[in-house]
Amino acid sequence: MTCFDEAPTTPGYARYLAAKTxxxxxALNRQVLAELRRLMPAGAPRVLEVGAGLGTMxxxxxxxxxxxxxxxxxxxxxxxxxxxxxxxxxDWAAARGVRTDAxxxxxxxxxxxxxxxxxxxxxxxxxxPEELADVLIANAVLDLVDVPAVLPGLLGLxxxxxxxxxxxxxxxxxxxxxxxxxxxxxxxxxxxxxxxxIRYGRPAGESRTGxxxxxxxxxxxxxxxxxxxxxxxxxxxxxxxxxxxxxxxYFLRSILETIREALRDRPDRVEPADLADWLGxxxxxxxxxxxxxxxxxxxxxxxxxx
Ligand SMILES: C[S@@+](CC[C@H](N)C(=O)[O-])C[C@H]1O[C@@H](n2cnc3c(N)ncnc32)[C@H](O)[C@@H]1O
Numbered sequence: 254m255t256c257f258d259e260a261p262t263t264p265g266y267a268r269y270l271a272a273k274t275x276x277x278x279x280a281l282n283r284q285v286l287a288e289l290r291r292l293m294p295a296g297a298p299r300v301l302e303v304g305a306g307l308g309t310m311x312x313x314x315x316x317x318x319x320x321x322x323x324x325x326x327x328x329x330x331x332x333x334x335x336x337x338x339x340x341x342x343x344d345w346a347a348a349r350g351v352r353t354d355a356x357x358x359x360x361x362x363x364x365x366x367x368x369x370x371x372x373x374x375x376x377x378x379x380x381x382p383e384e385l386a387d388v389l390i391a392n393a394v395l396d397l398v399d400v401p402a403v404l405p406g407l408l409g410l411x412x413x414x415x416x417x418x419x420x421x422x423x424x425x426x427x428x429x430x431x432x433x434x435x436x437x438x439x440x441x442x443x444x445x446x447x448x449x450x451i452r453y454g455r456p457a458g459e460s461r462t463g464x465x466x467x468x469x470x471x472x473x474x475x476x477x478x479x480x481x482x483x484x485x486x487x488x489x490x491x492x493x494x495x496x497x498x499x500x501x502x503y504f505l506r507s508i509l510e511t512i513r514e515a516l517r518d519r520p521d522r523v524e525p526a527d528l529a530d531w532l533g534x535x536x537x538x539x540x541x542x543x544x545x546x547x548x549x550x551x552x553x554x555x556x557x558x559x
Contacts, residue, residue: 256337267337269507270307272500277392278313280483281420282552288479289554290319292416294387297323297364301386301410303374304394305329308338311367312345322364326386330373330453338369373453374398378406385412389557393421396447396462399455404473413559417475419552421483423447424463426549431538435523435531439512442522446515463551474558485548495542505539505546 257268305327314320346353346362354361359368389411444460490498516523538544
């Protein structure tokens with residue numbers, strides 16, 4: 254299996270997540286990150302990341318010196334993606350001269366034991382696992398689940414007073430530049446699709462997750478101790494040649510493809526000819542290095558009740 258080819262299956266998704274890394278690096282809110290550092294337990298904590306995908310966050314947190322030892326669990330519903338994460342984390346560590354060792358259920362990266370857990374989040378919560386985490390992370394995930402239904406159980410995966418860091422929560426605002434007359438119609442239709450989405454037999458997300466998390470966290474007796482914006486801002490590199498940094502052109506192509514997939518069977522919301530026109534214009538702007546993309550998102554850090 255190759256993990257980073259162009260196929261529109263899970264491996265293509267792995268490349269999208271890898272391409273997203275540099276976009277998230279810029280976007281993650283530094284004040285909220287500083288709060289996470291302040292709250293982070295000393296020693297060798299047990300960290301659980303839900304919807305962890307390839308594991309780019311554990312790599313980032315090692316790079317940024319936020320974690321170094323202990324256990325870090327990557328939980329995801331996509332088994333192929335978790336398989337790809339072994340290769341991706343191994344290659345990431347090798348490029349930095351960090352030693353990795355294969356383990357039956359994951360790998361050791363330096364002094365950190367990374368465990369891979371294949372589970373759908375709702376099913377995992379129903380199992381009520383006994384092993385609790387000191388730190389709970391969800392990056393670009395809570396807008397894919399039914400937050401009011403899931404949040405109490407999610408916080409229950411933490412020891413009392415454990416730390417959460419919920420980041421890159423989409424908040425209903427997307428800007429493409431230059432403007433196009435169909436922008437509002439396309440994005441309204443895309444947001445409706447987000448609001449109605451069902452995955453794994455459960456309601457799967459909401460287009461205004463970011464702003465609503467303030468109330469949901471308060472209702473769950475875990476109000477945010479820090480919150481701030483973490484907008485994705487993607488634009489051509491400063492070289493003036495219209496090239497996007499790293500693999501961010503692929504990231505933008507994936508965003509356009511996601512919108513196409515969501516709306517192609519909704520002629521009642523966007524006429525197929527209009528959608529084709531909008532996507533054609535956006536793809537040409539991307540190829541020419543003229544497309545700027547901004548998505549508004551919010552980050553939160555705090556403690557579980559107790
Ligand atoms: C947008 S990706 C983000 C991945 C990773 N956190 C990152 O930022 O690179 C969302 C991830 O959540 C996983 N996911 C979505 N719904 C899930 C669910 N109900 N249970 C477990 N994983 C889920 C997907 O398989 C995917 O890997």
